[in-house]
Amino acid sequence: xxxxxxxxxxxxxxxxxxxSLNCTYSDRGSQSFFWYRQYSGKSPELIMFIYSNGDxxxxxxxxxxxxxxxxxxxxxxxxxxxxxxxxxxxxxxxRGSTLGRLYFGRGTQLTVWP
Amino acid sequence: xxxxxxxxxxxxxxxxxxxxxxxxxxxxxNSMYWYRQDPGMGLRLIYYxxxxxxxxxxxxxxxxxxxxxxxxxxxxxxxxxAPSQTSVYFCASSEMTDNYGYTFGSGTRxxxx
Numbered sequence: 001x002x003x004x005x006x007x008x009x010x011x012x013x014x015x016x017x018x019x020s021l022n023c024t025y026s027d028r029g030s031q032s033f034f035w036y037r038q039y040s041g042k043s044p045e046l047i048m049f050i051y052s053n054g055d056x057x058x059x060x061x062x063x064x065x066x067x068x069x070x071x072x073x074x075x076x077x078x079x080x081x082x083x084x085x086x087x088x089x090x091x092x093x094x095r096g097s098t099l100g101r102l103y104f105g106r107g108t109q110l111t112v113w114p
Numbered sequence: 115x116x117x118x119x120x121x122x123x124x125x126x127x128x129x130x131x132x133x134x135x136x137x138x139x140x141x142x143x144n145s146m147y148w149y150r151q152d153p154g155m156g157l158r159l160i161y162y163x164x165x166x167x168x169x170x171x172x173x174x175x176x177x178x179x180x181x182x183x184x185x186x187x188x189x190x191x192x193x194x195x196a197p198s199q200t201s202v203y204f205c206a207s208s209e210m211t212d213n214y215g216y217t218f219g220s221g222t223r224x225x226x227x
Contacts (some may be wrong), residue, residue: 026227027187042221043218043219043220043221045216090216100146100208100216103159104157104158107156
């Protein structure tokens with residue numbers, strides 16, 4: 001069983017604050033890690049992916065990966081009300097193949113209040 | 115560029131009825147997937163297709179069948195719908211050269227009464 005666990009939430013932060021979303025995974029051989037944003041009633045959309053230990057920054061978003069601790073996080077700086085959504089962590093455990101099955105966490109609901 | 119197109123967007127079925135959910139992608143991706151999303155359960159993989167001509171079971175395949183009709187199209191069939199299959203269904207596609215990031219369709223909201 002490939003388990004991906006996320007903060008149960010909901011997480012509520014004021015506008016302009018840093019939102020921190022966390023995710024742990026069970027398969028130590030996992031190769032790549034993804035964060036998706038899903039607005040209510042919509043389909044998930046990819047925000048970031050990360051492969052290597054350390055930080056990866058894209059605008060206001062920073063993904064952090066620690067494979068030894070089997071932990072991946074997403075930081076959202078200068079949070080905006082438009083960031084209010086459910087954030088899904090996903091993990092790809094397929095190794096050495098062309099297939100990329102993703103296993104998803106249950107999501108963390110983020111609310112940014114003005 | 116349409117990406118991944120799913121039809122229908124909404125459907126109500128009676129218990130025991132059958133239906134096929136359609137999915138087509140125009141990104142020339144090899145891999146396609148069907149997920150269901152239930153409140154509190156996250157996205158769970160039903161079936162996937164690594165490439166044209168191949169399909170395989172995911173985490174929750176019971177009650178479903180799939181067909182990879184060609185590289186573009188991947189359909190999901192419910193032969194005898196049950197209330198437990200009430201869910202939102204998402205089709206997705208991915209490609210190794212795109213780092214496997216999924217592109218999702220807009221979803222099908224299915225209610226079985």
